[in-house]
Amino acid sequence: MESIKLILVLAVLLALNSCKTIEKESEIVEVKQNYSGNKPNIIFLLTDDMGYGELGSYGQEVIKTPFLDSLAREGMRFTDFYSGTSVCSPSRASLMTGLHTGHLSIRGNKGVVNKKWGRVPLRKSEKTIGEMLQAVGYQTAMIGKWHLGVPEDVSTWAKGRGFDYAVQEQWGEDAKGNEIDERVHWVNNNEDSIFYDYNKYKCLDEFRTNFALEYLDNKAHDKPYFLYMSYRVPHAHELFLSETNLYYDQIQKWPEIERRHAARITMWDQEVRRLFQKLEENGELENTLIIFSSDNGPTGENHHDYKFFNSSGGLKGYKRDLYEGGVRVPMIAYWKGKISPGTSSDHPSAFYDVMPTLAEVADAEVPNKTDGISFLPELLGKPQDKHEFLYWEIQEGRSVSGFRQATRFGNWKAVRYGNNYHTELYDLSNDLYEQHDVSKSNPELVKKADVILKRESVKNEHFPFSGGIFKK
Numbered sequence: 001m002e003s004i005k006l007i008l009v010l011a012v013l014l015a016l017n018s019c020k021t022i023e024k025e026s027e028i029v030e031v032k033q034n035y036s037g038n039k040p041n042i043i044f045l046l047t048d049d050m051g052y053g054e055l056g057s058y059g060q061e062v063i064k065t066p067f068l069d070s071l072a073r074e075g076m077r078f079t080d081f082y083s084g085t086s087v088c089s090p091s092r093a094s095l096m097t098g099l100h101t102g103h104l105s106i107r108g109n110k111g112v113v114n115k116k117w118g119r120v121p122l123r124k125s126e127k128t129i130g131e132m133l134q135a136v137g138y139q140t141a142m143i144g145k146w147h148l149g150v151p152e153d154v155s156t157w158a159k160g161r162g163f164d165y166a167v168q169e170q171w172g173e174d175a176k177g178n179e180i181d182e183r184v185h186w187v188n189n190n191e192d193s194i195f196y197d198y199n200k201y202k203c204l205d206e207f208r209t210n211f212a213l214e215y216l217d218n219k220a221h222d223k224p225y226f227l228y229m230s231y232r233v234p235h236a237h238e239l240f241l242s243e244t245n246l247y248y249d250q251i252q253k254w255p256e257i258e259r260r261h262a263a264r265i266t267m268w269d270q271e272v273r274r275l276f277q278k279l280e281e282n283g284e285l286e287n288t289l290i291i292f293s294s295d296n297g298p299t300g301e302n303h304h305d306y307k308f309f310n311s312s313g314g315l316k317g318y319k320r321d322l323y324e325g326g327v328r329v330p331m332i333a334y335w336k337g338k339i340s341p342g343t344s345s346d347h348p349s350a351f352y353d354v355m356p357t358l359a360e361v362a363d364a365e366v367p368n369k370t371d372g373i374s375f376l377p378e379l380l381g382k383p384q385d386k387h388e389f390l391y392w393e394i395q396e397g398r399s400v401s402g403f404r405q406a407t408r409f410g411n412w413k414a415v416r417y418g419n420n421y422h423t424e425l426y427d428l429s430n431d432l433y434e435q436h437d438v439s440k441s442n443p444e445l446v447k448k449a450d451v452i453l454k455r456e457s458v459k460n461e462h463f464p465f466s467g468g469i470f471k472k
């Protein structure tokens with residue numbers, strides 16, 4: 001009798017599990033039906049060093065960003081979204097490849113190359129989003145800052161890494177050893193040099209956006225497209241403005257460097273509006289997924305004070321830090337008729353989730369062994385898989401102090417700076433600003449964090465401290 005009861009219980013459990021499987025499969029089918037028909041166009045808007053608190057929709061009270069704020073009201077605003085890491089090159093590499101920085105070839109803006117400290121390009125085996133989408137019929141374009149190649153090898157530039165059309169600013173030394181100045185030298189499709197005319201444009205973002213508008217008019221109209229629009233605002237070293245009256249009423253209260261910082265963000269917001277208006281004009285808005293984010297936290301370079309406008313939103317740290325202020329960034333997704341307007345998501349996700357997300361959107365295969373999880377279900381209001389943990393790594397400079405690691409699992413955040421030989425632990429559920437290191441009272445959680453930090457940092461020949469630093 002007992003054995004019959006056991007068989008009946010097992011049968012019920014199997015039936016319930018089967019129902020859950022069928023329910024999940026039907027949800028996946030329903031998600032795919034949400035964007036069936038023509039494959040959607042995809043636009044990814046990236047800013048350079050824009051902090052978590054530099055948009056009105058993320059709490060900014062002084063700098064005006066009316067268009068991006070309206071996009072947040074009409075789309076989905078992510079509160080727990082993270083960049084690839086806290087400095088440009090490795091963060092962008094994570095975005096483009098679907099890999100976290102412990103698995104990437106690029107772990108910092110520079111590494112050891114031929115016994116010298118220099119740029120490290122993406123490996124050819126690390127396929128990009130551009131290459132992935134090209135393979136399923138997308139036309140692809142990249143405009144702006146690439147930062148994933150070396151100037152002397154054009155095969156490492158955007159045009160050689162999956163983008164049919166590429167207009168990128170370039171700097172460093174060319175193959176002949178000549179210095180290239182990024183402020184004036186742009187390259188169109190690895191061929192034609194373009195020199196920026198400072199007297200012709202209000203700002204460099206107008207210059208960049210003009211290329212995008214021209215591309216949108218001249219591309220093929222019978223194929224979907226992916227446009228990676230890589231702006232440089234509010235990077236502290238791009239200061240040029242010809243239109244200087246924005247925030248001029250604050251000239252007695254603000255240092256000039258801060259007025260220009262605010263003006264460039266507001267002018268960039270106007271350029272994004274121009275891009276959006278072109279989509280409306282071309283009748284492409286309803287079939288276009290638009291995602292906006294920043295490559296890392298706010299900058300404190302070139303005499304700019306990132307605290308002046310509360311650019312990190314009060315979060316601890318800034319660019320190059322692995323505290324929340326260095327890696328938690330704004331992210332807004334807009335997809336007319338697909339994403340419910342005015343929604344907010346606290347789903348923890350990161351740059352390396354973008355590739356699998358766009359793969360699912362475009363019905364493509366992810367070409368790399370990704371560390372990411374598609375957040376398409378989250379965008380569409382469906383059940384969303386969660387990360388067991390998120391991971392970041394950075395190597396800034398040649399010293400041990402420049403090697404930093406962090407992981408988030410659940411609401412726990414662990415941070416380890418190489419020269420401290422100590423794993424800090426924070427409970428983000430009640431200490432979002434990471435003021436109280438609770439590692440001493442939570443030894444088991446520290447052990448769990450250390451396992452992740454040791455395991456996820458794969459040794460890399462270009463970055464001597466990769467693999468982790470756990471002993472003096």
